[in-house]
Amino acid sequence: MDRRGQLCVGIDPHPGLLAEWGLNDDAAGLERFSRTVVEAVGEQVAALKPQVALYERHGSTGIAVLERLLAECADAGVLSIADAKRGDIGSTMAAYADAWLRDGSPLAADAVTLSPYLGFESLRPALDLAAETGRGVFVLALTSNPEGASVQHTGGPDSRSVAARIVDAAAAENVRPEAGAEPDLGSVGLVVGATVGTALADLDIDLAASRAPLLAPGLGAQGATAADLRRTFAAAYPNVLATSSRGILRAGPDLRSLREAALRTGAELASAR
Numbered sequence: 001m002d003r004r005g006q007l008c009v010g011i012d013p014h015p016g017l018l019a020e021w022g023l024n025d026d027a028a029g030l031e032r033f034s035r036t037v038v039e040a041v042g043e044q045v046a047a048l049k050p051q052v053a054l055y056e057r058h059g060s061t062g063i064a065v066l067e068r069l070l071a072e073c074a075d076a077g078v079l080s081i082a083d084a085k086r087g088d089i090g091s092t093m094a095a096y097a098d099a100w101l102r103d104g105s106p107l108a109a110d111a112v113t114l115s116p117y118l119g120f121e122s123l124r125p126a127l128d129l130a131a132e133t134g135r136g137v138f139v140l141a142l143t144s145n146p147e148g149a150s151v152q153h154t155g156g157p158d159s160r161s162v163a164a165r166i167v168d169a170a171a172a173e174n175v176r177p178e179a180g181a182e183p184d185l186g187s188v189g190l191v192v193g194a195t196v197g198t199a200l201a202d203l204d205i206d207l208a209a210s211r212a213p214l215l216a217p218g219l220g221a222q223g224a225t226a227a228d229l230r231r232t233f234a235a236a237y238p239n240v241l242a243t244s245s246r247g248i249l250r251a252g253p254d255l256r257s258l259r260e261a262a263l264r265t266g267a268e269l270a271s272a273r
């Protein structure tokens with residue numbers, strides 16, 4: 001982010017987008033779509049975030065395309081975030097961690113998105129493997145969809161909301177006193193939607209203190225702007241990696257148009273007030 005700015009481009013090969021790009025809704029279309037995005041913006045943006053579901057719907061051939069895409073991200077020198085939203089009991093979580101975060105795994109990415117619905121501590125195998133292999137995780141805290149609040153804003157007996165507890169748990173992970181001179185950010189990131197409005201203040205959440213990289217979806221197709229992000233995240237804004245999928249992808253398949261869309265959005269993020 002220091003070198004390339006605060007934009008992540010999501011790679012979401014929806015059937016409708018494939019058709020708009022003149023591609024078939026099959027593995028060959030998926031491969032062409034994925035390669036085009038890497039070629040257009042892979043040397044320009046901080047990260048690419050393939051949406052795993054859109055590869056899974058093609059079965060094993062789609063997963064094979066995803067494997068190649070993750071390898072191509074590494075070759076292009078751009079960070080990859082596998083948007084898989086995994087979460088399960090610890091013993092199964094170890095297998096998910098192995099799939100997405102282990103050196104040499106065919107699906108190894110630089111980071112993976114995780115769902116803490118089974119309890120933050122159930123994510124332990126992924127937290128530990130990420131720390132061990134120099135990777136990262138992004139744990140859902142306040143999601144960008146309107147339905148998220150019904151779970152994430154609710155509080156327990158101490159009235160701290162579910163989202164605030166997840167942020168607190170990530171913050172505790174990101175403090176590693178034994179590490180000596182620490183980098184600004186830890187490896188346990190959080191997902192906080194660009195669309196959450198005043199929720200951070202309402203729920204008394206201090207994101208800046210969490211030292212978490214903040215993956216913020218909702219820019220573009222879901223209606224949020226760079227100015228919304230600036231306002232919503234306030235002091236934590238420098239830690240935000242804003243992610244946009246359809247908002248950028250609709251400019252394709254022309255390479256230059258895709259690049260320009262990403263450049264324009266990146267510039268808006270850099271100058272947001």
Ligand SMILES: O=C(O)c1cc(=O)[nH]c(=O)n1[C@@H]1O[C@H](COP(=O)(O)O)[C@@H](O)[C@H]1O
Nearest residue numbers: 051113143144145193217221222244245246
């Ligand atoms: O983890 C995510 O990236 C994510 C979390 C969230 O709260 N909201 C959200 O939209 N996402 C993902 O971000 C992408 C948003 O796509 P666009 O709305 O097309 O920019 C999709 O792949 C979503 O699954």
